[in-house]
Amino acid sequence: MTQATYDVLGVGNAIVDILAQADEAFLDKHGMAKGGMTLVDEDQAHAIYAAMGAGVEASGGSAGNTIAGVASFGGKAAFIGRVKDDEFGKIFAHDLRSLGVAFDTPAAKDGPATARCLVLVTSDAQRTMNTHLGACVELTEEDIDPALVAAAQITYLEGYLFDPPRAKEAFRKAARLAREAGRKVALTLSDSFCVHRYHDEFLELISDHVDILFANEAEIEALYPGASLAEAAAQLAAQVEIAAITRSEKGSLLLRGSERAEVAAQPIAKLVDTTGAGDLYAAGVLFGLTRGKELAECGRLGSIAAAEVISHYGARPEVSLAGLV
Amino acid sequence: MTQATYDVLGVGNAIVDILAQADEAFLDKHGMAKGGMTLVDEDQAHAIYAAMGAGVEASGGSAGNTIAGVASFGGKAAFIGRVKDDEFGKIFAHDLRSLGVAFDTPAAKDGPATARCLVLVTSDAQRTMNTHLGACVELTEEDIDPALVAAAQITYLEGYLFDPPRAKEAFRKAARLAREAGRKVALTLSDSFCVHRYHDEFLELISDHVDILFANEAEIEALYPGASLAEAAAQLAAQVEIAAITRSEKGSLLLRGSERAEVAAQPIAKLVDTTGAGDLYAAGVLFGLTRGKELAECGRLGSIAAAEVISHYGARPEVSLAGLV
Numbered sequence: 001m002t003q004a005t006y007d008v009l010g011v012g013n014a015i016v017d018i019l020a021q022a023d024e025a026f027l028d029k030h031g032m033a034k035g036g037m038t039l040v041d042e043d044q045a046h047a048i049y050a051a052m053g054a055g056v057e058a059s060g061g062s063a064g065n066t067i068a069g070v071a072s073f074g075g076k077a078a079f080i081g082r083v084k085d086d087e088f089g090k091i092f093a094h095d096l097r098s099l100g101v102a103f104d105t106p107a108a109k110d111g112p113a114t115a116r117c118l119v120l121v122t123s124d125a126q127r128t129m130n131t132h133l134g135a136c137v138e139l140t141e142e143d144i145d146p147a148l149v150a151a152a153q154i155t156y157l158e159g160y161l162f163d164p165p166r167a168k169e170a171f172r173k174a175a176r177l178a179r180e181a182g183r184k185v186a187l188t189l190s191d192s193f194c195v196h197r198y199h200d201e202f203l204e205l206i207s208d209h210v211d212i213l214f215a216n217e218a219e220i221e222a223l224y225p226g227a228s229l230a231e232a233a234a235q236l237a238a239q240v241e242i243a244a245i246t247r248s249e250k251g252s253l254l255l256r257g258s259e260r261a262e263v264a265a266q267p268i269a270k271l272v273d274t275t276g277a278g279d280l281y282a283a284g285v286l287f288g289l290t291r292g293k294e295l296a297e298c299g300r301l302g303s304i305a306a307a308e309v310i311s312h313y314g315a316r317p318e319v320s321l322a323g324l325v
Numbered sequence: 326m327t328q329a330t331y332d333v334l335g336v337g338n339a340i341v342d343i344l345a346q347a348d349e350a351f352l353d354k355h356g357m358a359k360g361g362m363t364l365v366d367e368d369q370a371h372a373i374y375a376a377m378g379a380g381v382e383a384s385g386g387s388a389g390n391t392i393a394g395v396a397s398f399g400g401k402a403a404f405i406g407r408v409k410d411d412e413f414g415k416i417f418a419h420d421l422r423s424l425g426v427a428f429d430t431p432a433a434k435d436g437p438a439t440a441r442c443l444v445l446v447t448s449d450a451q452r453t454m455n456t457h458l459g460a461c462v463e464l465t466e467e468d469i470d471p472a473l474v475a476a477a478q479i480t481y482l483e484g485y486l487f488d489p490p491r492a493k494e495a496f497r498k499a500a501r502l503a504r505e506a507g508r509k510v511a512l513t514l515s516d517s518f519c520v521h522r523y524h525d526e527f528l529e530l531i532s533d534h535v536d537i538l539f540a541n542e543a544e545i546e547a548l549y550p551g552a553s554l555a556e557a558a559a560q561l562a563a564q565v566e567i568a569a570i571t572r573s574e575k576g577s578l579l580l581r582g583s584e585r586a587e588v589a590a591q592p593i594a595k596l597v598d599t600t601g602a603g604d605l606y607a608a609g610v611l612f613g614l615t616r617g618k619e620l621a622e623c624g625r626l627g628s629i630a631a632a633e634v635i636s637h638y639g640a641r642p643e644v645s646l647a648g649l650v
Contacts, residue, residue, distance in 0.1 A: 018416075020423075021643070054393065054420040056639060057382035068379065087412040091343075095379040098345075269594070312637060314381060318346070 004183070006102070007075040007290040009152035011144070011174050012063025013136040013160050013167070014081030014105075015115040016088040019127075019275065019313050020055040022120035027128055032120065035218075037129040037191045039163060040118075045132035048118050057088075058314040059095035060117055062158040062190055065276045065315045069283025069305050071099035072321040075290060078102040078148060080174070082139040082167075088114035089135070095316070105143050108135045119275055125310065127275040137164040144173045150181035153290050154212065156282070159190035162198045175209040184241075186212035188282055195222035211241045212289070214282045220245060229253075244285050244299070246278055252302060254285070254295045263299030266307035276315025280305035284321070301325065329508070331427070332400040332615040334477035336469070336499050337388025338461040338485050338492070339406030339430075340440040341413040344452075344600065344638050345380040347445035352453055357445065360543075362454040362516045364488060365443075370457035373443050382413075383639040384420035385442055387483040387515055390601045390640045394608025394630050396424035397646040400615060403427040403473060405499070407464040407492075413439035414460070420641070427473075433463045444600055450635065452600040462489040469498045475506035478615050479537065481607070484515035487523045500534040509566075511537035513607055520547035536566045537614070539607045545570060554578075569610050569624070571603055577627065579610070579620045588624030591632035601640025605630035609646070626650065 027034050030048060040048065059068070061081065070077045079096055083089030085107040092114060096103045115134040119127050139161075149155055155178040161171040178185045187210045189195050195202055202223065206213060213236060217229065224232040229245070236243040237255040245253045254261040281302035288298030304324055308317050352359050355373060365373065384393070386406065395402045404421055408414030410432035417439060421428045440459040444452050464486075474480055480503040486496040503510045512535045514520050520527055527548065531538060538561060542554065549557040554570070561568040562580040570578045579586040606627035613623030629649055633642050 049419065052423065054384065054423045054641065055416070057416065059379065091380070091382065094374065098377065098379045313643065316379065318638065 004153040005076065005151040006078045006153065008067065008070045008154045008156050008286050009078045009080065009148060010063035010067035010156045011080045011161065011171065012158040013061050013115055013133060013164070014064060014083045014092050015061035015117045015131065015136070016092055017058050017060035017117045017119050017275065017315060018049065018055040019058065019119040019121060019273065020053040022052060022122060024122060027120060027122070032128050032130065033193065034122070034128050035126050036193045037131055037160070040130045040132050042132055045116065045118060045130065048130055052118060052120065056313055058316060059092050060276070060315045062160055062188060062279050063156055064092070064096065065279035066156060066283045066286065067101055068096060068099055068316045069280045069321060070287050071101050072317045073283065073287040073301070073325070074322040075287045078152060080105050080143055080148070082108060082135050082143065083114040084108045084111065084135040086114050088116060108138045111135060111138055121273045121275070121313070125271045125274050127273060133164050136167060139164060139167040139170050141169045141173045144170050144177065146177050149174055149177040150183065152183060154184045154186050154286055156186040156286060158188050159194045159198070159202065162194065162201065175205070179209060184211040185209055186214070186286060188214040188278065189219040189223065192218040192222040195219050199223070207239045213240045213243045214246070214278065216246045216278060244302070246281050252281065252299050254299045256295055259295060261296040261299055263296060263303055266303045268307045268311050271310055273313045274310050276309045277306045279315060280309040280317065329476060329478040330401065331403045331477040333392065333395045333479045333481050333611050334403045334405065334473060335388035335392035335481045336405045336486065336496065337483040338386050338440055338458060338489070339389060339408045339417050340386035340442045340456065340461070341417055342383050342385035342442045342444050342600065342640060343374065343380040344383065344444040344446060344598065345378040347377060347447060349447060352445060352447070357453050357455065358518065359447070359453050360451050361518045362456055362485070365455045365457050367457055370441065370443060370455065373455055377443060377445065381638055382416070383641065384417050385601070385640045387485055387513060387604050388481055389417070389421065390604035391481060391608045391611065392426055393421060393424055393641045394605045394646060395612050396426050397642045398608065398612040398626070398650070399647040400612045403477060405430050405468055405473070407433060407460050407468065408439040409433045409436065409460040411439055413441060430468050433460045436460060436463055446598045446600070446638070450596045450599050452598060458489050461492060464489060464492040464495050466494045466498045469495050469502065471502050474499055474502040475508065477508060479509045479511050479611055481511040481611060483513050484519045484523070484527065487519065487526065500530070504534060509536040510534055511539070511611060513539040513603065514544040514548065517543040517547040520544050524548070532564045538565045538568045539571070539603065541571045541603060569627070571606050577606065577624050579624045581620055584620060586621040586624055588621060588628055591628045593632045593636050596635055598638045599635050601634045602631045604640060605634040605642065
């Protein structure tokens with residue numbers, strides 16, 4: 001196997017976030033499941049935007065955030081995802097490329113606009129997301145370049161890719177190619193509602209194709225209903241090489257076979273917005289793994305990155321993570 | 326004179342900010358005057374954007390920020406400014422309207438894109454701005470609705486409006502109409518480079534049309550070269566009804582005839598980004614004046630608003646200013 005050109009290749013929905021504060025009554029009125037990600041169509045997105053408060057726009061997307069984090073740590077990273085050739089698409093591409101990320105998926109010339117996620121942040125810093133997938137539905141198998149997958153130590157896939165039907169095929173192709181090339185496949189379950197939507201497929205995928213799995217407690221619970229955390233962790237550890245389970249302020253648990261690392265959350269001055277916490281945690285762990293770090297150190301890097309991103313609005317680091325470490 | 330429908334009407338360049346961190350070397354390489362606002366054409370804007378780091382987008386514009394602040398304090402506000410009917414234009418309009426601001430200037434259907442300001446934030450939290458005026462050049466006298474000006478207690482004008490030639494005429498018309506309607510005219514000098522560009526016109530304007538003037542020390546120095554702060558303050562106090570001079574961490578000085586209020590800056594936990602500091606100070610002072618507050622209390626409201634906005638990225642408050650007070 002040749003030396004990898006990239007540490008991590010991310011494949012995900014290419015999204016620009018619009019973040020605004022909201023109160024619980026707003027979530028209730030619009031029937032939003034707090035803490036979750038709901039898919040909305042264009043009309044719903046317009047209606048929610050018209051009703052929500054003044055916002056801030058920032059590149060997002062789960063795997064996109066993780067890849068930005070890997071690059072901010074100093075890792076060599078690439079990304080595959082579909083934007084349209086519009087203002088938001090230019091922003092998304094700029095924000096990755098400016099970090100040195102290779103991002104060459106061609107922007108769609110027509111069709112739906114670049115995806116946007118309307119993120120409502122409540123006073124408890126929890127984020128509730130409404131995603132209009134827009135141009136993401138145009139991502140297909142054709143966009144998965146075998147040479148690029150083979151050139152990355154780890155191919156990182158977001159569960160959310162199962163939502164746009166053709167992107168799911170792109171996802172499967174990327175996972176298969178990475179395995180064939182002798183590389184690692186990492187997956188984030190993304191969201192408990194997403195796990196419910198694709199429960200059986202996710203279970204199968206995990207046992208057949210995934211080396212490194214990221215999940216939070218709600219996602220684990222959705223995957224193995226009724227199992228205790230210890231039981232679910234044991235099941236996961238038997239199926240993947242490395243499992244990283246995030247537990248919000250309780251830190252995280254990393255498992256590799258019989259090896260086990262419990263990592264504390266990093267203290268923060270002020271919790272502002274949890275958007276991107278899991279994505280940035282994954283960035284730290286993945287970067288650590290590509291550098292051959294011990295599990296506990298990988299978890300610590302994840303905690304540092306997550307702590308940075310929840311201290312301000314938006315899902316990407318405001319400061320160099322390499323500088324923080 | 327009838328009861329005013331609005332507390333403050335702002336007239337200004339309608340701009341979306343793209344904020345990113347940069348180091349001093351970046352400013353030097355691109356020949357940027359640190360702390361200033363430089364006008365750039367479309368090609369320059371593209372070149373700077375391509376070179377700058379990952380950003381965050383947020384509605385801006387000096388008077389736009391002030392008006393957002395007035396609304397956040399609970400004031401009734403309106404805004405006149407020109408966007409294009411594009412993604413950034415929709416963002417700018419949404420962010421004002423979601424605060425209850427009346428913003429009815431029609432978006433341009435064609436011509437240049439909505440204005441953007443590329444804001445480079447250095448590690449000392451200073452901001453250096455590069456503005457592509459875009460659709461702002463389409464603001465004309467026609468956009469100044471006499472009934473709207475007459476309906477506002479205070480018409481607030483930004484000095485930056487002198488840059489787009491036809492907007493300058495709109496500025497003059499708004500000032501004239503406000504005076505004719507027996508209302509107050511407020512002006513911010515905006516930027517010391519802007520004062521240099523329009524020095525004589527600004528001096529004339531101040532003596533003939535301005536009731537309330539906002540300026541920082543650099544702008545005062547540009548207006549009255551060689552004068553001490555005390556001398557300049559005395560000159561201003563003789564020409565306008567109220568002068569508010571901001572002095573960064575040294576607080577501010579408010580003058581009304583022989584009355585004088587020195588106001589301390591509000592302590593902040595962490596200085597992140599000074600973008601919008603002066604704009605939000607003006608919001609607090611203007612809101613206080615419309616509520617008949619004492620000068621010192623007006624200054625205190627200004628300091629609270631400025632402190633909020635410099636504690637995070639972006640030029641508009643993240644929390645309700647009414648809630649803070």
